[in-house]
Amino acid sequence: MEIQHIMQVVDASFVARQSIEKSLREIDRRALNAMVLVKRHGNTLAGYGVVAQAFRERAANLKESASHLQETIAPLIQAHMRILQHQRFVASFSAIAQAMAQYGQICASLENIRTRWRDTIAREEVEARKILLRLIATVDVLQEGIEEQEYVVTNGRIEAALAEDTGAPLMRVSRDMGEAVRTVSNAIRTYRHQLESLAYESSTDI
Amino acid sequence: MDMDILQDYLPEARELLEKAQENTLRLEADPGNDEILASVFRAFHTLKGGAGFLEAEHLVSWTHHLEDLLDKLRSHTLTLSANMIDAILKGLDVIDDMLQQLGHGDNPTPGPRDLGLLIQQLAAGQAPRPQDASAETGAFGMDATRCPPAEATLLASRRTTVDGHHGVYVERNDTGSRSAPDGNDEISEAEFEAVLDTLYGNQAPGLTDAPESSCLAGDEISPEEFERVLDQLYGGQAPGHAAPEPATQAQPARTADAPASPVRLPIQNLNAQAVLPATPVPVANSTASARAQNIPEAADTTLRVDALRLDAVMNQVGELVLLRNRLASAVSSLGEENEDMARIAREVDLTVNDLQSTVMRLRMQPCKRLFQQLPRVVRDASRQLGKEVKLDIVGEEVEIDKTVVDALSGPMTHLIRNSLDHGIELPEVRQAGGKSREATIRVAAIHLGDKVRIEVSDDGCGIDRQFVTQKAMDKGVITQEQAARLSEQEALELIFRPGFSTKDQATDLSGRGVGMDVVRETVRKLRGRLDIQTRLGLSTSIAMEFPLTMAVLPVLYLRLRREIYALPISSIDSLLDIQEHRIHRMGGRSVYRVDDTLVTPMVDLGALLHERPLRLGSEPMEGVLTERGLFMVSEVLGNEDSVVKPIDFLAERNWYQGATISGKGQVVLILDPGTLIGRVLEQATVARTLPTQRGAA
Numbered sequence: 041m042e043i044q045h046i047m048q049v050v051d052a053s054f055v056a057r058q059s060i061e062k063s064l065r066e067i068d069r070r071a072l073n074a075m076v077l078v079k080r081h082g083n084t085l086a087g088y089g090v091v092a093q094a095f096r097e098r099a100a101n102l103k104e105s106a107s108h109l110q111e112t113i114a115p116l117i118q119a120h121m122r123i124l125q126h127q128r129f130v131a132s133f134s135a136i137a138q139a140m141a142q143y144g145q146i147c148a149s150l151e152n153i154r155t156r157w158r159d160t161i162a163r164e165e166v167e168a169r170k171i172l173l174r175l176i177a178t179v180d181v182l183q184e185g186i187e188e189q190e191y192v193v194t195n196g197r198i199e200a201a202l203a204e205d206t207g208a209p210l211m212r213v214s215r216d217m218g219e220a221v222r223t224v225s226n227a228i229r230t231y232r233h234q235l236e237s238l239a240y241e242s243s244t245d246i
Numbered sequence: 247m248d249m250d251i252l253q254d255y256l257p258e259a260r261e262l263l264e265k266a267q268e269n270t271l272r273l274e275a276d277p278g279n280d281e282i283l284a285s286v287f288r289a290f291h292t293l294k295g296g297a298g299f300l301e302a303e304h305l306v307s308w309t310h311h312l313e314d315l316l317d318k319l320r321s322h323t324l325t326l327s328a329n330m331i332d333a334i335l336k337g338l339d340v341i342d343d344m345l346q347q348l349g350h351g352d353n354p355t356p357g358p359r360d361l362g363l364l365i366q367q368l369a370a371g372q373a374p375r376p377q378d379a380s381a382e383t384g385a386f387g388m389d390a391t392r393c394p395p396a397e398a399t400l401l402a403s404r405r406t407t408v409d410g411h412h413g414v415y416v417e418r419n420d421t422g423s424r425s426a427p428d429g430n431d432e433i434s435e436a437e438f439e440a441v442l443d444t445l446y447g448n449q450a451p452g453l454t455d456a457p458e459s460s461c462l463a464g465d466e467i468s469p470e471e472f473e474r475v476l477d478q479l480y481g482g483q484a485p486g487h488a489a490p491e492p493a494t495q496a497q498p499a500r501t502a503d504a505p506a507s508p509v510r511l512p513i514q515n516l517n518a519q520a521v522l523p524a525t526p527v528p529v530a531n532s533t534a535s536a537r538a539q540n541i542p543e544a545a546d547t548t549l550r551v552d553a554l555r556l557d558a559v560m561n562q563v564g565e566l567v568l569l570r571n572r573l574a575s576a577v578s579s580l581g582e583e584n585e586d587m588a589r590i591a592r593e594v595d596l597t598v599n600d601l602q603s604t605v606m607r608l609r610m611q612p613c614k615r616l617f618q619q620l621p622r623v624v625r626d627a628s629r630q631l632g633k634e635v636k637l638d639i640v641g642e643e644v645e646i647d648k649t650v651v652d653a654l655s656g657p658m659t660h661l662i663r664n665s666l667d668h669g670i671e672l673p674e675v676r677q678a679g680g681k682s683r684e685a686t687i688r689v690a691a692i693h694l695g696d697k698v699r700i701e702v703s704d705d706g707c708g709i710d711r712q713f714v715t716q717k718a719m720d721k722g723v724i725t726q727e728q729a730a731r732l733s734e735q736e737a738l739e740l741i742f743r744p745g746f747s748t749k750d751q752a753t754d755l756s757g758r759g760v761g762m763d764v765v766r767e768t769v770r771k772l773r774g775r776l777d778i779q780t781r782l783g784l785s786t787s788i789a790m791e792f793p794l795t796m797a798v799l800p801v802l803y804l805r806l807r808r809e810i811y812a813l814p815i816s817s818i819d820s821l822l823d824i825q826e827h828r829i830h831r832m833g834g835r836s837v838y839r840v841d842d843t844l845v846t847p848m849v850d851l852g853a854l855l856h857e858r859p860l861r862l863g864s865e866p867m868e869g870v871l872t873e874r875g876l877f878m879v880s881e882v883l884g885n886e887d888s889v890v891k892p893i894d895f896l897a898e899r900n901w902y903q904g905a906t907i908s909g910k911g912q913v914v915l916i917l918d919p920g921t922l923i924g925r926v927l928e929q930a931t932v933a934r935t936l937p938t939q940r941g942a943a
Contacts, residue, residue: 069821069868072802075885079800079815081695083603096884208695 046120049238053113056231060106060182063224064099067189070217071096074196077208084206091196095217098192102185102224109182112175119168123161130157172239179232186225193218252348255296257550259345262289263338264618270334271621277326286334287316293341304356305344311362312337315369324371333365335622553648556608560797563598563605564889567798568907570598571886575909602887606795611651613691613700614642616658620689623659627666634673634684635666641691646698647796650772654700654790657768660761661702661788662687668748669706669786679783681705696794696816703787709780711737717748731833736927738778742766765790770920772796773814773903775873799890801916803883803908804870806851812888812906812916813870813877821882822869826862835927838869838876847875849926851917854901875923890916901925 074092078085133154140147196217200210266289269282276282294309312334318324340361344354356362577584577591617639628635665687673683685705692699711734718724718740724732732740740746744763765788769776774792793799793816801812828839829848836848852860860867860878870877888906893915901921908914 066823069823069882072882072884073820076802076815076818076820079696079885080818082794084695 043124045238046117046124049120049234050117052231052234053117056227056234057106057110057113059227060109060224060231063220063227064103064106067099067102067217067220067224068096070213070220071099074210074213074217077210077213081206081208085203085208085210088196088199088203088208088210091192091199095189095192095196098185098189102182102189105178105182105185109175109178112171112178116168116171116175119164119171123164123168126157126161126164130154130161133157169239172235176232176235176239179228179235182228183225183232186221186228189221190218190225193221249351251296251299253552254550255300256345256349259293259296262293263342263345264615265289267335267338267622268618270331270338271625273326274328274331274625280320283316283320283326287313287320290316300348302344302348302354304354305341305348308337308340308344308357308362311365311369312341315365318369318371324368330368333361333368335626336361337365556605556648560605560609563602564797566598567602567887568889570594571888571907571909572911602798606647606797607645609648609795609797610645611648612642613644613646613651613698616646616651616654616700617642617689617691619655620658620662623662624666624687627663628670631666631670632672633666633670635670636684636686638686638688639690640688641693644691644693644698646691646792646794649796650698650774650792653768653772657765657790658689658700658702660765662689664761665702665704665706665786669704669708671707693794694791696800697791698794699789699791701787701789703785705785708782708784708786709738709741709778710782714738714740714748718743718746721746735778738780741778742776770918773799773816775817775920797889798887799903799906799916800885801888801906801914802870802885803914804868804877804879805881805883806855806879807865809855810883810908810912810914811851811855811879812908812914813872813919814903814916815885817872817919819871819873822871822876824862824867824869824878829862840871840876846871847923847926849875849877849922851877851879851922854922854926872919872923874919875926877919877922888914888916 071092074095075089078089078092133150137147137150137154140150193214196214197211200214203210266286269286269289273279273282273286290309290313294306294313297305297309315324315330315334319326319330324330337357340357344357347354574591574595577587580587620639621637624635624637670685670687671679671681676685677683687702687704690699690701690703692701715724715729715732715737719726719729723740723743723746729737741748742762742765746762766776769790769792772792773796774790777789777791778787779789780786793814800815802815802818803810803812805811822840824838830837830839830845832845836850837845838848839845850859852858860880866880868879868882870879870882886909888908890904890906892904893902901918903916903918905913905915
């Protein structure tokens with residue numbers, strides 16, 4: 041794995057985290073807006089109130105999931121940095137072995153150390169892959185949460201249509217909610233693609 | 247005085263009084279309506295009966311005279327005149343005062359002697375004294391004394407009624423309409439007075455103030471008799487009377503046989519009508535019978551409860567709401583670990599919501615209670631001012647919290663009087679301006695989600711902003727610099743400033759600069775919103791919006807750095823993400839461009855409450871858009887139904903509506919958005935004025 045590739049993942053993680061946080065804040069604000077609207081209309085929009093409440097609760101769950109995402113990114117980066125470091129060691133030992141070979145000298149213990157570092161790197165890569173898969177699983181949870189949110193938004197649209205005669209701008213609120221969910225969904229999907237590329241294209245196994 | 251009877255009597259008496267006033271005003275428009283006459287008569291009759299139990303002699307005496315007058319009107323012995331309507335309405339005011347005295351536990355003092363005499367004179371068919379005679383021409387051109395002695399005859403005879411009571415019957419025969427059966431029976435009015443003197447000495451009703459001792463003796467009725475009267479009125483379902491007496495149902499039918507026109511003056515018991523109605527109420531039969539059929543159901547389902555008990559229940563529900571919030575907060579912090587707890591919390595939430603809305607409905611009262619005084623106010627003030635005004639009332643059935651209804655009575659009167667005095671033009675002026683002579687004042691109650699909007703509008707001359715601003719400067723309410731920078735709306739709102747009036751001389755209707763200030767303060771205390779719209783020369787509309795209930799206040803919690811505050815949800819439009827490119831400076835004020843159509847003042851709560859502005863970019867910041875401005879806060883946390891606790895220890899003018907306890911158990915101050923915006927605008931105006939003054943110096 042190259043350092044550039046790691047940096048790309050770091051950048052993608054940062055952007056994704058920013059985007060998800062911002063979108064989740066937006067989702068929370070939309071949900072609160074909906075709840076304010078419902079409260080201002082008394083009991084007539086009670087049905088939509090349940091939807092808005094569910095929307096907000098799920099937004100809070102998404103926030104919680106997103107925080108787990110951040111918890112997993114750091115170990116992944118750390119693992120890959122360590123692999124890079126250890127690859128550098130192996131490269132150094134290889135360079136020393138080549139230099140000695142020029143002088144017709146062979147150091148068995150050096151080769152032994154190099155082999156041990158390669159084994160270590162292989163183990164670390166397995167570990168890093170586990171972390172990456174865990175991260176992808178976390179992203180999967182986020183995506184599931186987003187799908188649930190989309191389901192809530194659809195319910196909200198139905199409730200909004202039913203309460204159309206109240207004159208409350210529920211369709212607009214539902215549309216705003218939908219847009220906020222779509223934004224976070226896109227951010228997560230993009231991030232997942234980047235993680236998958238890391239998992240399946242940059243592995244030393246390939 | 248029996249306090250138990252008093253507690254039952256007072257609310258019923260007030261209802262009767264309100265109904266009587268409403269009906270008296272209806273009579274003015276429809277003087278020939280016997281049903282209304284009978285209804286007013288019955289009101290006085292019932293008032294008198296109850297007052298007798300309480301030994302409120304003067305109230306008994308007063309209601310007796312009014313009842314006497316109504317009895318004669320009802321039996322067509324006298325004809326209704328505008329003067330009589332005036333006297334009845336004034337008499338109602340006196341009874342109202344007496345009821346208030348009773349409410350304070352005092353025995354009512356005698357009513358005004360002049361008015362008492364006038365009512366007695368009117369009841370006796372005599373012309374009022376000269377000073378009253380000028381007012382005798384009624385709206386419908388009738389005269390209470392239209393039968394002078396020369397044109398009418400009075401026949402007096404002593405008879406026994408069907409129920410065995412003795413009474414003197416005096417019949418009036420109009421010469422033009424009916425000839426007397428025997429010329430020897432014709433007596434002059436003086437002779438009639440002499441007959442009365444013979445019968446009563448100096449105690450005849452209509453001659454003197456009712457003497458306490460004799461009147462009391464005459465008016466005293468036994469509890470059994472009073473119960474019978476109530477049974478007649480309520481069909482055996484009188485409040486507080488559990489066991490109906492079947493025999494009482496026959497009473498009205500029996501009295502229906504009594505002669506309709508004679509004026510009955512019972513000898514032994516002046517108040518015999520209290521036991522048995524002297525004359526039947528034929529015109530009210532349809533209503534009365536319909537009511538009699540409905541009353542048993544109504545009585546079974548209606549219960550009169552002391553308002554204090556309701557308040558206590560509401561307070562307890564308020565505490566329950568706070569506990570519910572705390573439970574919900576505690577359970578949510580458990581996460582998904584305990585599904586059972588979460589389910590229980592949700593069910594508690596639903597149950598408390600139901601309980602809260604049920605108890606809330608207990609306190610709701612129709613706006614009719616608030617509006618019913620207005621026809622009288624319009625009538626009296628329009629007469630006094632010589633203006634022709636029609637009052638339209640819309641939405642009487644809209645319900646609102648009892649606190650609002652109680653508190654708005656005064657402000658509504660102020661608004662109507664103000665409209666009459668300042669807004670409505672004289673008929674000639676209106677005509678000259680191409681308007682109808684008769685102006686219209688419209689009072690409307692409209693249900694808007696969690697609010698009720700009460701509007702008072704008129705089609706008068708509107709408000710001249712420049713004139714208002716000039717007056718405000720003349721009276722020292724604002725300076726010239728401040729006036730120069732006022733927006734149109736701000737100029738209009740000057741009319742709500744204390745001490746402001748466009749009149750130089752105060753009258754008994756307006757001019758002291760108090761009324762509109764009272765309106766504004768009352769609206770503020772009721773957590774309402776005041777809005778004024780005017781079109782010069784055409785109309786003015788003042789609208790007040792109040793929360794549907796005062797008991798529970800939905801709030802939005804927000805964080806300002808480390809502190810948490812609350813804003814009433816009723817004042818919030820939406821929540822925004824603050825974007826720097828939308829912030830502008832305009833006229834020395836920070837404004838926010840919400841979209842292409844809305845630019846609103848910004849209120850930095852950090853600057854206002856912490857004296858340290860929030861810094862966009864380096865601190866988290868969110869916007870709460872209200873009807874009058876955008877509040878900048880650190881973070882919006884969430885909403886909750888809260889119970890407001892007053893904070894009496896703060897200065898009268900502060901920017902808090904009260905305090906509440908959040909679901910996490912924290913005491914949170916509830917901000918008053920109107921006051922905060924006002925303060926920001928004031929500060930901006932001062933800040934702009936100071937450099938100008940420095941420059942001038």
